[in-house]
Amino acid sequence: MFQIVRSGEVSFLQAPKLLEFKFVTHAFCSRRDGVSQGAFASLNMTAGHGDAKERVRKNWRILSRSFDMPERSFFVMNQVHSDEVLVIRENPPGQQSGGIPAGDACVTQLPEVALCIKTADCVPVFLVDVHQRVIGAVHAGWGGTALQITARVVDVMVREFQCRPADIRAAIGPSIGPCCYEVDSRVYLAMRDHHGAEHFFSPAGAPGKWTLDLPLANRYQLLGRGLASDNIELSGFCTVCRPDLFFSHRRDAGKTGRHVNFILLKGKKSQDKILLDITKGL
Secondary structure (H helix, E strand, C coil): CCEEEEECCEEEEECCCHHHCCCEEEEEECCCCCCCCHHHCCCCCCCCCCCCHHHHHHHHHHHHHHCCCCHHHEEECECCCCCCEEEECCCCCCCCCCCCCECCEEEECCCCCEEEEEECCCEEEEEEECCCCEEEEEEECHHHHHCCHHHHHHHHHHHHHCCCHHHEEEEECCECCCCCCEECHHHHHHHCCCCCHHHHEEECCCCCCEEECHHHHHHHHHHHCCCCHHHEEECCCECCCCCCCCCCCCCCCCCCCCEEEEEEECCCCCCCCCCCCHHHHC
8 A cells, every 4th residue: 555645735645656766756636725616626636627726726725835846847638538649849739729638648768857647536547667667647537448548658668769568667646446436338348358347347236337447457567568577566545445545536426626646757857948837827
């Protein structure tokens, strides 16, 4: 199970096995320790669902202070439940046009770029190649999981950065668990032929309903791409079951906030890399 820790003003979770590698910083943030109120209490990281923009900006400033990182270091995508993987080689894409690039995963070898995934039940996945020092971040809802986005990220790391699956470590963060995730035939039919489907789907009580273990489905994608079982770590937390720690779209019928989860390669900060201003992603 992941550890709940604190840095500065913020509580978050970390994967024990990723802590072995000192060149990486990562955090699966909780909902605690921010300034948002009501359904968005308290560390809500997006204004796109009804929270006040100024409160969200304050939450980003809290996060930035807590990790001693400039706000411009956080790279945020427009997540659209796709299988689009962004490769960040120089400046994060979309910054020159002022837009936020659409995608649900990103990979980089650049230091000081915090790859961010926003969640409120979907699965955040972090990948680290411990030899090539490449990182990846994945947003995997059922749609992205059906498109095998986590497997695609491994493919991109191998193709673009000559990574070896045996060298990749993975952390699968807090998300909705099988205890709380009942799905219909549309979801089942989209994923029933996936490797391991007999393990991550179970018949539910009603006809045409199944329970889905979304973290396990993504684990099977990683296993299918050659990652070692011991190199894949699951959080052990269900976002629905822990309203004290997590936002949940399903539990709260859509009126809720979003956590941010991020991973970053440590390195010498470079003035030559103009990073995306986080306020553009609100």
